[in-house]
Amino acid sequence: MKKQKKNLYLVASLCLSALLLLEGCANTNGSIVSNDDPYEEVNRSVFGFNASVDNYVGKPVSAAYDYITPDLVQTGIGNFFSNLKDINVVLNDVMQGKLLQAGQDTGRFLLNTSVGLAGIFDVATMVGLEKHNEDFAQTLGVWGVPKGPYLVLPLIGPATTRGIPGMVFDAAANPATYVPFPIRSLELLNMRTQKAGTFKIIKEGALDPYLFTRESFLQSRKYLVTDGEVELTDDIDLDSSIDETDFGK
Amino acid sequence: MLIPLQNKLFLLVITSIFLNITMSTAEAKSATAKQVVVRFQANVLKVMKQGKKLGFEGRYKRLEKAINESHDLTKITRVVIGREWGNLSEEQQQQLITVFTKLSIAAYAYNFKDFSGEAFHFDSEEKTTRGGMIIHTHLTIPKDKSVTFDYMLKEKNGQWGIINIIANGVSDLALKRSEYTKILKEQGFDMLLLKLNEKIKTYEK
Numbered sequence: 001m002k003k004q005k006k007n008l009y010l011v012a013s014l015c016l017s018a019l020l021l022l023e024g025c026a027n028t029n030g031s032i033v034s035n036d037d038p039y040e041e042v043n044r045s046v047f048g049f050n051a052s053v054d055n056y057v058g059k060p061v062s063a064a065y066d067y068i069t070p071d072l073v074q075t076g077i078g079n080f081f082s083n084l085k086d087i088n089v090v091l092n093d094v095m096q097g098k099l100l101q102a103g104q105d106t107g108r109f110l111l112n113t114s115v116g117l118a119g120i121f122d123v124a125t126m127v128g129l130e131k132h133n134e135d136f137a138q139t140l141g142v143w144g145v146p147k148g149p150y151l152v153l154p155l156i157g158p159a160t161t162r163g164i165p166g167m168v169f170d171a172a173a174n175p176a177t178y179v180p181f182p183i184r185s186l187e188l189l190n191m192r193t194q195k196a197g198t199f200k201i202i203k204e205g206a207l208d209p210y211l212f213t214r215e216s217f218l219q220s221r222k223y224l225v226t227d228g229e230v231e232l233t234d235d236i237d238l239d240s241s242i243d244e245t246d247f248g249k
Numbered sequence: 250m251l252i253p254l255q256n257k258l259f260l261l262v263i264t265s266i267f268l269n270i271t272m273s274t275a276e277a278k279s280a281t282a283k284q285v286v287v288r289f290q291a292n293v294l295k296v297m298k299q300g301k302k303l304g305f306e307g308r309y310k311r312l313e314k315a316i317n318e319s320h321d322l323t324k325i326t327r328v329v330i331g332r333e334w335g336n337l338s339e340e341q342q343q344q345l346i347t348v349f350t351k352l353s354i355a356a357y358a359y360n361f362k363d364f365s366g367e368a369f370h371f372d373s374e375e376k377t378t379r380g381g382m383i384i385h386t387h388l389t390i391p392k393d394k395s396v397t398f399d400y401m402l403k404e405k406n407g408q409w410g411i412i413n414i415i416a417n418g419v420s421d422l423a424l425k426r427s428e429y430t431k432i433l434k435e436q437g438f439d440m441l442l443l444k445l446n447e448k449i450k451t452y453e454k
Contacts (some may be wrong), residue, residue, distance in 0.1 A: 034427075131394070155406065204451055205356065207428045207444045215427045216419045223418020 035148045036218055043152040047210050050157060059199075062192040074190055076120040081176055081187040082131070083112045083119025088173045092134035094156075096142045104129055126153055133224055137166025141225035158217040282382035282402040282409040283374055289319035289411065290369040290386065294433030297364040305453065308358040316357065321403060322350045328412065329425040333433050341438055348445045352452075366391040369398070377401070383410065384431040388453070 037043060066074075086109040093102035108124040108131070116123040125131060140162050148161030159167070171177045176187055178208065206212035222230075280288075292315035294334065296308050316322070326342075326349045327334050334342065372385040384400040401413040401422075413422040432441045 201360075204359075204447070207432060207441075207448065211427045211431060212424060215424045219419045219423065220417065227417075228418065 046152040077190045080119045095139045136162040136169035286384040300362040355452040
């Protein structure tokens with residue numbers, strides 16, 4: 001019985017990780033193959049599956065959770081798990097050679113863990129220690145490891161081949177990985193609820209949610225690896241297309 | 250020689266129109282890329298502040314003017330369609346520009362409907378190698394992380410127009426381009442137009 005219950009939590013936990021996938025439906029078959037996405041056909045199928053799981057499990061469960069949980073509690077839960085991830089952020093700061101940032105993030109973690117009551121309150125942000133976003137996939141990018149093809153993983157969502165060892169490392173370094181499943185599920189549920197706005201934007205705004213998700217994921221990851229630098233080469237590419245279509249004539 | 254009163258009035262009107270046109274042109278020419286962006290952001294915030302009172306239609310009307318004045322929507326449409334643009338008839342091109350313009354304004358009117366203390370801040374500006382400008386700004390949101398907004402502008406007939414917005418590293422133009430070119434190539438012009446019109450209806454609801 002106990003084992004059954006544990007398995008149930010495992011299934012629930014996996015289903016709730018659908019927060020990481022961005023919903024939509026596989027509505028076109030990929031005959032235009034993007035260099036970043038050679039496995040588009042398979043990826044689209046997985047994307048469709050993930051979207052269904054989110055639609056039937058993630059979305060209704062998260063809506064119920066949102067209904068019964070006050071915003072303040074949701075923020076506290078989000079802060080608690082975000083604080084645990086700061087350990088990971090510090091490790092990646094060091095591996096990327098960002099020593100000053102590593103010092104700030106260590107201070108952030110210590111302050112939130114103590115004064116912020118185990119991270120429930122984000123006191124560090126209030127005093128100007130801003131949250132940084134670093135993970136092992138970014139570190140690999142900084143080290144020059146190519147991102148590799150785009151992948152959509154079942155129940156996890158968008159990734160690149162570089163992101164897979166990144167996810168394993170980040171999971172190993174995150175204390176939340178070692179907590180019992182019900183608590184882990186709470187983190188996933190809370191994240192899914194807080195991301196509801198993003199899901200809505202994609203559903204309402206995208207003509208092809210798969211492409212919308214892929215492009216925004218790849219661009220966003222690139223932005224994180226380069227620490228927010230907008231490369232002018234991207235704009236030159238756009239400029240080229242402008243010239244090709246005889247703009248200004 | 251005395252000029253009859255009617256002729257005087259006529260001259261006055263013509264002169265006023267001429268002066269008005271000259272002044273408008275000079276004013277438009279003098280608007281730098283930065284000014285175009287700052288003015289547009291101010292208009293968006295103004296609409297957000299009155300968002301609930303205005304309703305969707307009210308926001309649409311206000312934003313229609315602000316967007317048409319600051320964006321080069323014809324150019325944006327051509328870029329998102331890519332090489333397929335040349336294969337479309339003039340009528341189809343015009344249809345796409347009209348629908349795309351309507352969709353862009355509707356998306357703004359739908360998404361920017363209320364205000365909770367957001368503010369835009371100018372960071373810096375730089376020239377691109379092909380004569381364009383990039384205006385770097387960020388949006389501060391109370392109790393949330395700031396979002397960077399980088400605007401790419403091109404000059405046409407002495408006027409700067411926004412042709413791309415990059416939010417936190419995600420290019421709006423690149424996103425749309427990947428979607429539109431694929432749908433156009435694989436499902437055809439009519440399907441693309443249908444999908445764009447469906448999105449407009451979603452926003453209008």
